[in-house]
Amino acid sequence: AKIITDVVCPFCGTLCDDLEVKVSDDGKEILEVYNACVIGTEKFLHSQAEDRLTVPMKQDEEGNWNEVSIDEAVDYTAQMLCNAKKPLMYGWSSTNCEAQSAGHEIAELCGAVVDNTATVCHGTTLIAVQDVGVPSCTLGEVKNRADRIVFWGCNPAHAHPRHMSRYSIFPRGFFTGKGHKARKMVVVDPRSTDTAKMADLHMQIEQGRDYELLSALRVAIRGNPLPETVAGIPRETIQDVAETLKSGRFVVIFFGMGVTQSLSKNHNIDIAIALTRDLNDYTKAAIMPMRGHYNVTGSGQVLGWQFGFPFCVDLSRGFARYNPGDSTSNDLLRRGEVDAVFVLGSDPGAHFPISSVKKIAQLPSVCVDPHYTPTSAVCKLHMPTAFVGVEEGGCAYRMDNVPIETRKVVEPPEGMLSDEGFLERVLARVKEIKGVA
Numbered sequence: 517a518k519i520i521t522d523v524v525c526p527f528c529g530t531l532c533d534d535l536e537v538k539v540s541d542d543g544k545e546i547l548e549v550y551n552a553c554v555i556g557t558e559k560f561l562h563s564q565a566e567d568r569l570t571v572p573m574k575q576d577e578e579g580n581w582n583e584v585s586i587d588e589a590v591d592y593t594a595q596m597l598c599n600a601k602k603p604l605m606y607g608w609s610s611t612n613c614e615a616q617s618a619g620h621e622i623a624e625l626c627g628a629v630v631d632n633t634a635t636v637c638h639g640t641t642l643i644a645v646q647d648v649g650v651p652s653c654t655l656g657e658v659k660n661r662a663d664r665i666v667f668w669g670c671n672p673a674h675a676h677p678r679h680m681s682r683y684s685i686f687p688r689g690f691f692t693g694k695g696h697k698a699r700k701m702v703v704v705d706p707r708s709t710d711t712a713k714m715a716d717l718h719m720q721i722e723q724g725r726d727y728e729l730l731s732a733l734r735v736a737i738r739g740n741p742l743p744e745t746v747a748g749i750p751r752e753t754i755q756d757v758a759e760t761l762k763s764g765r766f767v768v769i770f771f772g773m774g775v776t777q778s779l780s781k782n783h784n785i786d787i788a789i790a791l792t793r794d795l796n797d798y799t800k801a802a803i804m805p806m807r808g809h810y811n812v813t814g815s816g817q818v819l820g821w822q823f824g825f826p827f828c829v830d831l832s833r834g835f836a837r838y839n840p841g842d843s844t845s846n847d848l849l850r851r852g853e854v855d856a857v858f859v860l861g862s863d864p865g866a867h868f869p870i871s872s873v874k875k876i877a878q879l880p881s882v883c884v885d886p887h888y889t890p891t892s893a894v895c896k897l898h899m900p901t902a903f904v905g906v907e908e909g910g911c912a913y914r915m916d917n918v919p920i921e922t923r924k925v926v927e928p929p930e931g932m933l934s935d936e937g938f939l940e941r942v943l944a945r946v947k948e949i950k951g952v953a
């Protein structure tokens with residue numbers, strides 16, 4: 517057996533790059549995974565599952581699944597995208613930037629809408645950043661400098677298990693030699709989560725009242741008077757948190773879907789950014805979204821540099837349009853405005869509202885995923901591919917927008933294509949059908 521070092525975990529936006537993987541001498545089997553959290557370890561070990569699907573499957577009229585060849589899968593996908601007036605190409609967050617780029621070329625040729633998982637996650641953050649800008653930093657700066665950490669509406673103890681040990685709470689950095697002993701941790705969450713239980717200060721806010729509490733913190737930071745309670749939090753606690761943040765050398769506010777998808781949505785983030793800006797009058801402060809899928813940040817980057825917008829890009833008129841609330845996946849599905857659905861690197865069948873999932877089930881549809889997922893179950897074709905970061909390398913962006921090259925540690929099953937490989941085949945077939953050189 518041999519050990520491969522500096523392996524990158526392709527699961528969450530923390531994108532840990534210090535994994536070690538023990539593989540068999542023939543390079544085909546993963547024997548052990550070191551340093552990863554339990555979720556990351558499972559991602560590697562699942563690629564070895566004996567019941568893993570290795571051939572494309574297509575549903576017939578009666579709903580029975582039948583094996584088809586890769587050529588047939590490529591042709592079905594290309595025909596579906598070419599015949600549709602306005603196909604939706606959704607997902608992209610659990611694959612590499614190379615595959616994203618190949619997919620966008622198909623989308624441009626077919627006049628598709630390209631949307632990623634930010635549409636139900638940090639899309640509101642992206643809107644706020646476009647509105648007011650963002651003072652942010654890298655996770656390396658957090659590790660080396662930050663001594664005041666806020667987790668607002670997120671639960672890294674479960675969703676990003678190594679975030680606190682690698683970057684934010686526990687590690688000893690260049691200017692943070694005492695590790696967690698010199699850091700203060702503030703958690704804002706209506707629930708008493710496992711992250712909240714570790715906090716020095718937990719503000720158990722009333723559900724959906726984030727905007728008010730963020731406003732109150734801005735008031736408290738300036739030393740202006742407050743009402744007795746705001747969002748269920750006593751005045752003294754808010755003042756205490758304001759003083760804790762002001763007295764730090766470097767404050768970082770991490771935030772998650774508890775604040776991006778609750779009442780006020782992007783306006784919550786506008787004001788959280790304003791709070792960060794205010795704190796910079798007293799100390800140094802930065803803010804960062806806790807991005808979920810390991811390369812959702814990369815999807816925004818690639819869409820951004822190719823089309824100018826980070827999600828819900830509508831190419832159906834031959835040029836890029838961006839209109840969240842109109843060109844976002846669930847709005848398009850609910851209004852019945854798309855006539856084919858292609859999903860890669862995400863599982864809307866598990867995470868979209870049931871009304872949207874029912875719409876996908878009625879349309880010509882393709883799911884590309886190493887696993888057979890709830891999305892596969894409602895699609896007409898399931899195309900299994902290699903695991904990026906396990907059986908295929910490629911670029912991914914960490915939650916702080918730092919690009920990291922993932923590593924291939926084992927060979928995929930014989931004959932299995934990568935996401936990029938499949939998309940390149942579809943692109944070639946689309947060009948053939950459309951008579952494009």
Ligand code: SF4
Binds near residue numbers: 526527531555557677
């Ligand atoms: Fe993988 Fe995230 Fe766990 Fe790191 S914290 S090992 S990136 S799942």
